[in-house]
Amino acid sequence: MKKLVCMLFMIATTALLVAGCGNGSASSDDNSKTELLNVSYDPTREFYSQYNELFCAHWKNETGEDVVVTQSHGGSGSQARSVIEGNEADVVTLALAHDVAAIEEAGLIDNGWSKEFDLDSSPYTSTIVFLVRAGNEKNIRDWDDLVKDGIEIITPNPKTSGGACWNFLAAWAYRQEQNGGDEKDTVKFMEKLYRNVLVLDSGARGATNTFVENGQGDVLIAWENEAYLAMREHPGEFEIVAPSVSILAQPSVAVVDENARAHGTGELAKAYLEYLYSDEAQRLAGENFYRPSNEEVLREFSDQFDLEMNLVTIEDFGGWDKAYETYFADGAVFDQIYAQ
Numbered sequence: 001m002k003k004l005v006c007m008l009f010m011i012a013t014t015a016l017l018v019a020g021c022g023n024g025s026a027s028s029d030d031n032s033k034t035e036l037l038n039v040s041y042d043p044t045r046e047f048y049s050q051y052n053e054l055f056c057a058h059w060k061n062e063t064g065e066d067v068v069v070t071q072s073h074g075g076s077g078s079q080a081r082s083v084i085e086g087n088e089a090d091v092v093t094l095a096l097a098h099d100v101a102a103i104e105e106a107g108l109i110d111n112g113w114s115k116e117f118d119l120d121s122s123p124y125t126s127t128i129v130f131l132v133r134a135g136n137e138k139n140i141r142d143w144d145d146l147v148k149d150g151i152e153i154i155t156p157n158p159k160t161s162g163g164a165c166w167n168f169l170a171a172w173a174y175r176q177e178q179n180g181g182d183e184k185d186t187v188k189f190m191e192k193l194y195r196n197v198l199v200l201d202s203g204a205r206g207a208t209n210t211f212v213e214n215g216q217g218d219v220l221i222a223w224e225n226e227a228y229l230a231m232r233e234h235p236g237e238f239e240i241v242a243p244s245v246s247i248l249a250q251p252s253v254a255v256v257d258e259n260a261r262a263h264g265t266g267e268l269a270k271a272y273l274e275y276l277y278s279d280e281a282q283r284l285a286g287e288n289f290y291r292p293s294n295e296e297v298l299r300e301f302s303d304q305f306d307l308e309m310n311l312v313t314i315e316d317f318g319g320w321d322k323a324y325e326t327y328f329a330d331g332a333v334f335d336q337i338y339a340q
Helices: 002-011 042-063 078-083 097-105 162-179 183-195 204-212 222-231 257-263 265-279 278-287 295-299 319-326 334-340
Strands: 016-018 034-041 067-074 091-093 128-133 153-156 199-200 217-221 238-239 252-255
Touching: 002 295, 016 295, 034 042, 034 078, 034 265, 042 067, 042 204, 042 222, 042 265, 042 278, 067 078, 067 091, 067 199, 078 091, 078 334, 091 097, 097 252, 128 162, 128 222, 153 162, 153 204, 162 204, 162 217, 162 319, 183 199, 183 334, 199 204, 204 217, 204 222, 204 257, 222 238, 252 265, 257 265, 265 278, 278 295, 319 334
Parallel strands: 034 067, 034 091, 153 199, 153 217
Antiparallel strands: 016 067, 091 252, 128 217, 128 238
16 A cells, blocks of 8 residues: 555646736746745645736735745645645645644644634635536436446545545445444445545546546546536536535645745735635635635525535544544555455
8 A cells, every 4th residue: 555655646746837916827027026835735726826816916906016826736645745845835725634734743834823814724615526427327326326336436545635535534424324333334335435446546636637538437526616617617518416425625724834934925925825715715716616614705606506415524533633543544444445
């Protein structure tokens, strides 16, 4: 398993995008502008490309300063490791709190980061759904359908992808609700599910590309925002199926304090993340199929999102520290299941 993870980490691709105020690309005089690096996870590429333009204009209006924001994308776990190993991010916007906490433990983020911004530093949320091909030929309606013979699943690897961790926990919660908390039965259920996985990509966007662009698999276990984006970009080709039990996925943001201090970008980095909570940014998140954390703005998108979904939370698993050690650390439940 460790060999597999190392291989996946080495071959994982990381996208770098640069945005300057108003033009979407770096200009010839960028050396005179303040630079900010946002290291993020896979599916946020489109959102942050637009948000960076919004923030740059806001910052220019407030301070008169020009800013160039570079965004980096990959599997959330891989991105966290890249920062720990020297990627000089000013801010991180990752898929789950545990990945940010790993950077904190490495001494790069100050203690208390989760309380620096509202709602435990989670400015938008998402959940986990199924994306199936138009017509849903395999009649996939709930998690039970994923363990049937002949079903081919696409999902990322929890060892490198934050979204994959949310996928795993949502499936686990469903089975626990069905069997009254029988852990042995749940493990068997998860073994069947991962036995049906056709491709275990290193990140959520890679999994989407495998399913959508390469045409592999019958069902993609996906971030809700990724599923909606696929439907928007390929009208009439896919359908979203909401399972009876899913999970409230809470991406986390933080200033990488050690790097920001070294770069002299501490004030800018904090403002960049604070502005995610503005009404303008919240609506932009909704337009990119993330669920705004602002309840009033979220209600504006009630025709887009199923706000009545049965969602468990990470607190149902004892918080991220406990969940990670139980399910995703080396030798923990996922490794045991995947070894089968």
